[in-house]
Amino acid sequence: MRLDKLHSVLLLFAVALLAAACGGDDTGPTLAPDVDTLLEASAQTMGEVESVRFTIERGGAPVYIDPLDALEFVSAEGRFKTPAAADALVVLAVGDIRAQVGAVAIDGDTWLTNPITGDWEPAPDGYTFDPATLFDPAAGWRPLLAEDLTNVQLVGLEERGGSPRYHLRGDAPEERISLITAGLVGQDVTVDLWLDPVTGAVVEAEFDTLYRGEASDWRLTFADYGADLTIEVPDLPTEG
Secondary structure, three states, X not given: OOHXXXXXXXXXXXXXXXXXXXXXXXXXXOOOOOHHHHHHHHHHHHHOOOXXXXXXXXXXXXXEOOOXXXXXXXXXXXXXXXXXXXXXXXXXXXXXXXXXXXEEEEOOEXXXXXXXXXXXXXXXXXXXXXXXXXXXXXOOHHHHHHHHOEEEEEEEEEEEOOEXXXXXXXXXXXXXXXXXXXXXXXXXXXXXXXXXXXXXXXXXXXXXXXXXXXXXXXXXXXXXXXXXXXXXXXXXXXXX
16 A cells, blocks of 8 residues: 555544544544645635634734734634624734724724724724635635645644644745735745544634744634624714
8 A cells, every 4th residue: 555545544544533532523524634635625615604703813923903003913703704794802902901892894894892982983094904804705715725825735633622633734825814814914824724624614723924023923713614693784873
């Protein structure tokens, strides 16, 4: 038996063992441990996402989301629903002070809560965080996985969060990584992906960036694919 085929057989066997050991929250046939197969399945699944919950976390060097470099992005926890709606609770820092800001993005329009009054307001010019771009089927995850991820290698099978996941590593271009981070990252990166072994859905993604010569580390997580979600334009204060 060729070594590459032996490697695939061993990985499939490992998936089965891990699924049994972890209680097996996934059902259905396991995807073959082959880079092309996994990318194809993942691209299709991520291009058909109807709803999902997500988190984005940043550590290390600060990254700002306003032209004056005053609002430092820390983290976001949000939801996405097709065709182009998302909401999130965003944690920002101004110096040593942290604040939580609500964000809603629908069809290219974005609203934020005022950190002082709590009222909803249209996002100011230059605000770059649009969580609805993560799952745009024409510009986000699907084309990254189908076309733009290069030098991809299958690292192996790993247990993440109590379940077996295929671990891929590859190089992602600036244009695509900017979209799947809602406009927060603007550079080429090497990204590590952990995929559901049955559907190919991206469960976690990690990568590092450089900002003014200092490193920032990023972690994205996704859960509850297909959840019943409703995202609406927020109630804006009346003028007068």
